[in-house]
Amino acid sequence: MSVLAALAMTVGVCLAVPQAAHAVSHISVTSTTVAAGDTFTISFNGTAGFAMTAAGENFYAGSSTLGGLPAFTTIDSCTGNTAPCTNFLTIGQRVPLGDLAEGQAFSGTLTLRVNPGTPSGSFVLRYQLYGGGGEATEDGPTITITDAPPPEADIAVAVTAHPQLGILVPHLTYTLAARNTGPAAITSATVTAALPPGASATNLSAGCTTSTGTVTCTYGPIADGAHATKSFRVPLHLLSLGPVTVTGTRSASAPTDPNAANDSSSATCNVISFILASCP
Template structure:
C-alpha cells in the first residue's frame, strides 16, 4: 500500500511538472510592426540631407494590392519641410497630398518591403514636426504609427570682428585701421557690415574697400559673402589733427549679417592709440 501511494504521488508530481514546463513553449513570437522607420538624424538645419528607411510588413493573411509606404508630418504637410531627392528599394517614390509615398506593388501576407528615402530640408522649413508612417494599399490600410520628432534648427553664422591700428612712421600723424572679419560658422555668411567710428579730432584719409558715411566719423566696411571658417580684412586711414593729444579710441561693430549671429560676444572690437604730439602717434 505504501509503495502504491508513493507511485501515485510521483505520477502527480510528474504531470504537474510537465504542465509547468509546457507553459513557456506556447508563447509565440510577436509579428513585426506593419511599418517601421529609421532616420539618419533628428536635428537638422535648412539645406541638410535626411535619410529615412521605411520597412513595411503585411500582417494580414491576404495580399495587399498596390502596397505603399507613407511618410507624414503630424498635422502638417511633410512637403512643407523637406523635398524628395531620391528613393531606392521601391518601384517609385513621389509626393502625394502633402506627404510622400513609396510604391511597392502587390504585397502578399507575411512579406515585407523596404524603401530608403533621401530628403533635403527646405530653406523655409517652419520648425519641428512629428514624423508618422504607415502601410497603405488599394484594398486595405493599416493604422499610421508615430515616429520621432524632427527638429529643424535655423542656420546661423558666428561672425567675429577684430580691429588693429598702425601709425605710419615716427613723425607721421596718419593711422591705418584694419578690420578683420572672421566667419566661425557653421553656415556661410552674407551681407556682412562692420560699422567703425574713428576718434574725434581726426580726419578721414580714405579707403579702398570701406565707405565713409557722409561727413561723419562713421565708416562702413562691407563683405558680400564669407564662407564658414574664412576671414577677410577691410581698412581705412585717418589723420590726427593738431589738437589730437592723449589717448583716443576707435571702435568696430558688426551691424548686419545673414543668417542670424548666435554669439554677440565677438561682434565688437576697439583699439586705442596715443598722440604725444600731433606728429608723434603710437598705437
C-alpha cells in the same frame, strides 16, 4: 451562417471556417520633428499573411494641411526594395517588395527629405502593406514639420593700427577687418568705429563714411572663412599727445550673427608728438 458551417454543425464535425487573410507590418521613425530641408527615415518590418504578388509598403500623409506625401517630401533613399522606390500616384510613396509568400518576413527603410520651403505643419504617417489585397491602412506617429532654422554667419571684428610719421602729413592708419567665421556666407555687414574726442578721419576706403566721432564702413558679400578690410586715417597735429584709441563694432549684418562676443575690437596708438608714436 454559411452553408459550409451549417453542414459542419449538422454532421457534428468541428470544421474551422476560413477567415480573411491579414498581413501585418510595423513601422518606426527616426524623428517625429523634422525641419524643412532635412530628412527622416521610416523603418518597417512584418510578415505577409498570405501570398502577395508585386507587394509594396505604402506610406501616406493623413490629417494633413500639407497635401499628399509626394507634395512636400522627396524620396532620398530606401532599402529592402526589389525595384526603385517611387511615388504612388499623387497620394503616397511605395517601397516595392516583390512577390511575398504566405508567412514570409519583410523589412526595409524609406528616407524622405522634406522639401525646402515647406511651411510648418503636421501630418499622421499612415502605412499599408499592399499587393492584390492586404492590410488596412493604419495610422502611425504624428510628424511635425518645422520651418528650417535661418542661416547664421558670425562676424569677428578686428582693428589694427600703424603710424605714418613725419613733418608733412603725419597720421595713424586704422584698419577694420570683418572676418566671416561661418557657417553661412555674409551678404552684407556694417562696422562702426568710434573715434576719440576731437579726432577726425580722412582717406576713407570706399564704402566708408564719417561724421562727428565715428566712421561707418559697409561691406558686401563675404564668403565663409574669408575676410574684408576697410581703412581710414586719423591725422596728427602739433598738439597730438597721449593714447588714440579706435573701437570698431559690428552694428549690422545679414544673416544673423549668433556670437556677440567677437563683435568689437580696439587698437590704441600712444602718441608722444606728431613725429613720435607707437601702435602695439
